[in-house]
């Protein structure tokens with residue numbers, strides 16, 4: 054062999070002045086939901102566009118000068134370019150701050166997350182959590198919210214997936230060249246880049262701050278891959294969900310602590326801090342640290358930090374919550390708790406979760422925030438239950454964990470064909486009517502045949518994409534041409550009239566991707582029908598450490614190779630945002646069958662629903678509230694304590710029955726029309742019932758009106774006048790904690806068992822307050838008519854008045870009440886601490902029932 058040196062030189066095109074703003078378009082992830090912009094780039098050179106993975110910035114650095122020069126002469130190209138710029142400029146027009154009124158002029162929301170998914174060109178996401186965070190930012194931009202986001206800039210991101218002929222998942226990592234990503238370093242006036250420092254044991258790690266633009270919103274990304282750092286520390290921001298516990302805690306320290314420092318370095322002063330999943334919860338410690346440095350005591354600092362912090366949990370199993378050993382916490386946070394002037398035990402208690410000695414990030418996030426939520430109604434209840442011990446005397450259904458159901462960013466996931474059709478039949482203003490349920494009933498105005506033909510054309514496009522992916526897979530796995538023909542038999546873009554079911558998501562075992570294969574004979578009967586064939590499309594990644602998840606992939610791959618399933622069951626590799634966009638728009642039915650109640654929300658079904666695909670799903674996560682009886686199909690989950698094998702059997706039976714008796718007949722119920730009118734009816738109903746509710750505008754709007762606004766207001770109350778509010782509430786809580794054990798309640802009136810309608814009842818109780826004042830407590834009666842079990846929140850609440858009388862060490866409270874309904878009433882009497890500065894009435898977790 055010759056020994057030789059490969060020299061390289063990169064030649065970048067000179068962007069002609071006429072097209073100069075292409076660079077601006079390439080540097081704003083606005084293109085991730087503006088399809089016209091992406092099409093504009095691809096028209097310059099479709100092959101290069103594919104080769105650079107739909108990345109406009111990488112594209113612009115490689116496109117041939119001649120293509121650019123040709124474009125400057127192309128009148129159609131220039132007209133499109135100008136029209137895109139005018140849309141872009143009006144979107145970014147700062148004067149149209151229509152949403153500023155919802156928050157005060159000083160307000161600023163900072164949103165922390167471990168991953169963000171906007172578009173395949175910025176590979177710093179793995180799945181649902183990241184895409185949800187991306188959609189949150191996009192909606193915040195659409196709404197002109199004062200909003201910044203903080204994350205990590207991963208050098209390798211998550212892995213790329215291929216699947217070999219044995220069904221084994223193969224993992225490859227690609228090193229990103231940051232110059233090619235839609236991010237730019239933030240520079241000081243003197244041209245040097247903005248960096249922050251974070252102390253880790255025995256060393257200082259430096260992180261550089263990058264920014265990505267998402268419309269109006271800026272996302273700040275931290276990167277430790279710098280020459281100043283040791284080789285190990287350069288590795289901290291290398292991959293998402295890779296590495297060991299040390300790597301994880303260091304990543305979370307960079308995000309949480311480094312994130313706060315980055316905002317400080319940039320002069321950004323958030324008034325609301327949103328922690329999206331526990332990974333970022335260390336930010337609480339850094340913010341407390343800053344206040345303690347200013348001279349505030351720990352308890353007041355904690356109150357001050359928590360009051361304007363919002364925490365969203367996304368996990369439905371306690372084991373899914375991130376945690377670190379007490380030793381690790383000691384190693385990394387020794388200096389923190391010393392400076393807080395609290396004991397090691399007090400510090401560890403911030404992360405205490407029952408049943409484990411570990412420091413739990415969800416517990417920290419809850420201790421350090423006063424607004425906490427799950428991501429669907431069911432998940433709100435599940436989370437309230439998981440965290441019940443944080444409010445030991447409060448029933449989970451009343452504790453402060455509430456919910457805001459997830460939503461998806463419609464412009465990102467809605468196919469172009471639909472937005473064109475909406476423009477025509479609903480009018481251009483549909484973009485501003487995203488949450489107006491009445492307005493969307495106009496989908497009925499779209500003629501059925503047109504609706505059906507859009508569905509079929511989206512399926513054809515999906516088939517095109519699938520064909521090329523399956524072809525690549527087959528070639529790589531050394532399959533023959535003849536074999537390929539078999540595989541592609543049903544994915545025929547010319548004739549897409551085959552009922553197509555899609556299942557694509559992470560292959561986490563609780564999602565039960567293989568449920569459809571419980572009873573293969575039954576499945577054969579359903580899908581092998583000559584006249585009414587069914588095509589099944591599967592895709593998804595399993596985490597490289599998730600062995601059972603990879604087993605599921607292997608199982609599906611093997612079934613797909615049974616001769617009778619060839620071509621009818623396709624397993625497509627490399628699930629990412631791009632494939633997701635195609636699948637959710639192209640399939641007829643979106644299948645989801647997780648183990649109840651483990652799907653916190655799920656979002657892919659929403660993406661499918663807005664595109665007119667119909668959901669067939671277990672009533673879990675968002676579908677528990679999205680399903681209205683007519684907009685899809687529901688599998689009712691077995692009881693919670695049902696054993697796994699039996700549950701799979703029962704629920705797969707329901708799945709087969711629905712497919713056989715309802716889905717297949719409905720789809721193939723063609724009249725002379727050439728389509729099934731009943732199918733179109735259901736798809737339309739699904740679209741109009743889901744789109745206005747499960748979009749991210751509704752979601753972010755709920756965060757603003759329910760959480761951000763009050764968090765910000767309370768934040769002001771706590772901090773103004775040198776933290777008077779925070780000190781006040783901290784002192785009050787200490788007083789309550791001391792006294793509560795001695796608080797008792799005793800009834801003085803004789804309970805009567807019967808009363809006449811309109812008769813006033815008098816209740817009288819004596820409360821021993823153990824040195825608390827009557828204003829420190831609420832004595833309350835809850836009543837409801839007893840004919841079915843109901844949540845405490847559905848009881849009517851009546852407040853007792855303090856009579857002004859004190860009898861030895863007991864305060865006397867009275868209530869006069871006239872029941873409004875007849876029949877047997879059930880009632881309870883209770884006392885709990887209360888203070889006007891609390892964020893939630895039961896925040897103290899203390900209560901005494903009579």
Ligand SMILES: *Cc1c(COP(=O)(O)O)cnc(C)c1O
Nearest residue numbers: 180181558629630633655656657
């Ligand atoms: C929407 C989406 C997800 C989340 O899907 P779920 O159904 O919520 O699990 C995961 N990955 C990609 C690429 C997505 O687009």
